[in-house]
Amino acid sequence: MRVIAKKALVLFYTVHPDAKTALEEWYEKTVDSEWENFSHIKKTFNSADLVGGNRVVFNIKGNKYRLIVLVLFKVKMVYIRFVGTHTDYDRLTDIDKL
Numbered sequence: 001m002r003v004i005a006k007k008a009l010v011l012f013y014t015v016h017p018d019a020k021t022a023l024e025e026w027y028e029k030t031v032d033s034e035w036e037n038f039s040h041i042k043k044t045f046n047s048a049d050l051v052g053g054n055r056v057v058f059n060i061k062g063n064k065y066r067l068i069v070l071v072l073f074k075v076k077m078v079y080i081r082f083v084g085t086h087t088d089y090d091r092l093t094d095i096d097k098l
């Protein structure tokens with residue numbers, strides 16, 4: 001998969017250095033994947049959840065952080081839409097529009 005906006009991950013773990021290893025591992029696994037549907041994502045990341053509009057939320061670092069991406073399966077692209085703390089995630093509204 002091609003990941004768009006890796007810079008968002010880098011900016012986040014610059015502020016939250018304890019997230020760096022987990023986010024880099026997520027990135028590497030994602031780039032090495034060839035997801036065709038959500039069940040393929042679940043095989044790679046068991047804790048992933050579909051939250052609407054082809055958006056998937058990932059628990060990062062034992063659910064301390066959350067990552068939301070938009071997945072376009074046909075073109076094999078993943079767009080990072082949100083990375084934040086679990087508290088920041090809980091404040092979000094209209095996740096399916098991120």
